[in-house]
Amino acid sequence: MRNLIEFLLRYNAFFLFIALEAFAVYLMVNYNDHHNKVALHSSSVVSGALMKRFDSLQDYMRLKTVNDSLANQYNRFLNQDTSAYYQHRTEIHESNDSLYERNYSYLSAKVINNSTDRPNNYITLQRGSKHGIESNSGVLSGDGLAGIVLKTSKNYAVVMSLLHRDMRVSAKIKRSQHFGSLVWRGNNPRIMTLEAIPKHAKVVKGDTILTSGYSTKFPADLMIGIVKETKIEPGSSFYTIDVELNTDLTNIEYVNVVKNLMRNELLELEKSVKNE
């Protein structure tokens, strides 16, 4: 303490000089516009840099809270997003013409589940009985067939994919109009087998295969695929034809469900004949 006082006394002029200059600068900054502005500017530069550092530190400390609130917000947006809701709106374009009576109507549906790698594959659609889908309706993909509706609930429908062991689609060869039955043998999702084409029919590689229209499920003359390979198994009187499907069922997103408006009439008629 004594040393300090001695030190201060010894350099009294210097300390007084500092004090007086501080006073003078104080006056300058407080009573002169220019000095005031400069001082404010400099202090804002210094304090600004300091505040920035401090602020980034605070931001870091707050990360946990911010994360939590962001997670909550994300959850809220997710719940508000249309993907969380079931779309009830359907659009079917009608044309009224007395020469033609509508036989089929098509209903677009989004695929929400699909499999292609199992022995029996199914497709689930985001449309159901509420939208007029009935079981045993055909389902078309963009450039070919997709399957047959198996079962419907209010909002959903399960479709038996073409890639199902029990699948039978009536198909014909475009060139010769011979018809047979298309089945899947369970290995390649692009290849189906056309059976029951008689031996005498002329089938060559590249022939087009169309739907026959012999069922109530699909309209006639829809493209199914092309002949890839033909063979006749020993002792058989029918061809076994490998058909390459026009559609790739592994990446379908939207399908159209076929609704046959005259189906009941047809079925009743056929039934009455059988009953006689």
Added chain:
Amino acid sequence: MNSSVLIANIIRFFALVLIQVLILKNVDFGTYAPYFKVFLYPLFIFMLPLKLPTWASMLVALVFGLTIDMFYDSAGLHAGTCVAVAFARPMAMKLFEPRGGYDINQNPNKNDLGPVWFIQYAAVLMLVFVVTYFIFETFLFEKLGLAFIKAVLSYIVSFPVVLLFVYIFNPKY
């Protein structure tokens, strides 16, 4: 300190303030006005008694500077500069100390210590004055170069005025 020295300094205080604010303040350099400023009043600090302690001369310089500031409407600017000059004064005295030191009766004027001593002494303190003044005036470290240019130009016009004053009035105390 005898009374004649005190009276001489009091008279010099008011005389230099009046000359500075009534005459030199109004010297107009037109567009170059910011670069040329004529300062005579620091002479008062130069000529304070040699034996006056530094703390006392700094306080006197502060009051003197504040008086000038009142007329220049620049609170603290001249006061701070005057304090700096008062602080530098003992160093300048030490720098030009004659062989055998200063006599107790000597006053810092050209009669007691000789014209060469006085001119050297005043030249150094005047330099301290202008440099300090323009640093304070600019106040921005970015513009220190400009401050030094102004200081040199003002020094060129101010120092001859100081010498002129000393040679005309030839103050004894």
